[in-house]
Amino acid sequence: MNRRQVLTGLAAIPLLQSQARSSFAQAADKSQPFDPSVVRQLARELAGKPYQTPDSKLPSPLANLNYDAYREIRFNPERALWRSDHLPFQVQFFHRGFLYNNRINIYEVTGGQAKPVPYRAGDFSFGDTPPPSPDADLGFGGFRIHAPINKPDYYDELCVFLGASYFRAVAKGEQYGLSARGLTVDTGQSGGEEFPLFKAFWLERPSPDASSMVVHALLDSKSVAGAYRFTIRPGDTTVFDVEAAVYPRVDLQHAGLAPMTSMFFFGPNDPADAADFRPAVHDSEGLGIFNGRGEQLWRPLCNPRDLQISSFADQNPRGFGLMQRERKFEAYQDLESRFEMRPSLWAEPIGDWGEGVVKLVEIPTKEEVHDNIASFWEPKGPLKAKGEHIYTYRLHWGPDTPKPSALARFTRTGVSARADNDRLFVLDITGDKLRGLDPGAVRGQVTTNKGEIRNVVSLPNPLTDGWRLSFNLITDQPPIELRAILMAGDTALSEVWVYRWVP
Structure with missing residues (x-):
């Protein structure tokens, strides 16, 4: 089983x-x-x-x-x-x-x-x-x-x-993939997780x-x-x-709101250790965030060697979700699982949620049978005992985010090892905002918290009707936090690609 x-x-x-x-x-x-x-x-x-x-x-x-x-x-x-x-x-x-x-x-x-x-x-x-x-x-x-x-x-x-x-x-036209939950408690914490239970339901006759x-x-x-x-x-x-x-019985230090869980086994950025006829296996490929500052973030998922927890600080988030952007069968080649038909799940807060973090938990797995990815909103500070804490939000199960963005999007993240301390990153970006641009007017902006970025190249990709951004990361100090974006002068052309690289 x-x-x-x-x-x-x-x-x-x-x-x-x-x-x-x-x-x-x-x-x-x-x-x-x-x-x-x-x-x-x-x-x-x-x-x-x-x-x-x-x-x-x-x-x-x-x-x-x-x-x-x-x-x-x-x-x-x-x-x-x-x-x-x-x-x-x-x-x-x-x-x-x-x-x-x-x-x-x-x-x-x-x-x-x-x-x-x-x-x-x-x-x-x-x-x-x-x-x-x-x-x-x-x-x-x-x-x-x-x-x-x-x-x-x-x-x-x-x-x-x-x-x-x-x-x-x-x-419409989809198959089951990722799941949502009512609430998480202590997910990713060293003391273990608590699993709240829906113990009764009332179904209103339509x-x-x-x-x-x-x-x-x-x-x-x-x-x-x-x-x-x-x-x-x-x-x-x-x-x-x-x-x-x-209604907490005790102060909840780590409560997760609008939680969702999914599976990421491998993909172009994180290939399988063993040979596999499929180029990718995942129910979700990335975490998308529309934060309260107006930024749109894209974080490709990975199957880490050790537990990874990432926190994206924010105030009054506009939305976040575990997304399956790749919709072509050729990207998966799996007639049984049909990963291209799995839904994305987007959580849209209604009203102001205050300060907190969008948290991403990535758990190592050696099999595709485990849900090893979790994401949720964790408020700043505990949910106090004996209080009433009200949250309203909208969950969208479907092919994409509920509102289209004018910014171009990162559609593929590829990583290659060139030497012990040298990694080549190749990022594909598509979107109407990139069409008809003068190549000399577009530049890739890449930053890292450690190490050195070299050979940043951005050029049109006629096969995808988009652009390709590539760069080398030189470092012997993992983990590394990376950010990349396509710019034209001071104008953002794309969402922000964020990534944690761990060898």
């Missing part, structure tokens, strides 16, 4: 007690009044009490499932929520087991009333695993939402909420002509509770409007 099998396998499944001490925890079949303030109140109550571990108890046949046995547990598509009502969204449920033992309670909200979605063993087929008793109340492991994306008469899988606070989505669906989620972990509201709009780009209210 590996990451690719898990992601591919779960997507291939045919349309297949630790709840807060509140009326919702006790309700079996009764409807309860509901509005968004209910979830916030539950989160406040959780944060004011000692943490209770999730209910992960299962009947013995289900308690120790392996990947193959779990994959055989299939939800009956005829039992999908709202299927018989012919609404624009349908919901199907994951059983508990394998990596997803924690009980998740799910409610349907209709007309201001919330009613539990009942668990019924008969809604699932179990393969060779003995099914639970017909009267068992096991809750769910998670759920996925289907909606017409590619064809008006077919309900494609749109997004999945499954495992801790992870969720992922696709847009109207027959709805173009969006609303999901509420209650988050909990040892250090923090939270309330989330997702407004999900599918399309050429699938958009999640996210309203998050965070």
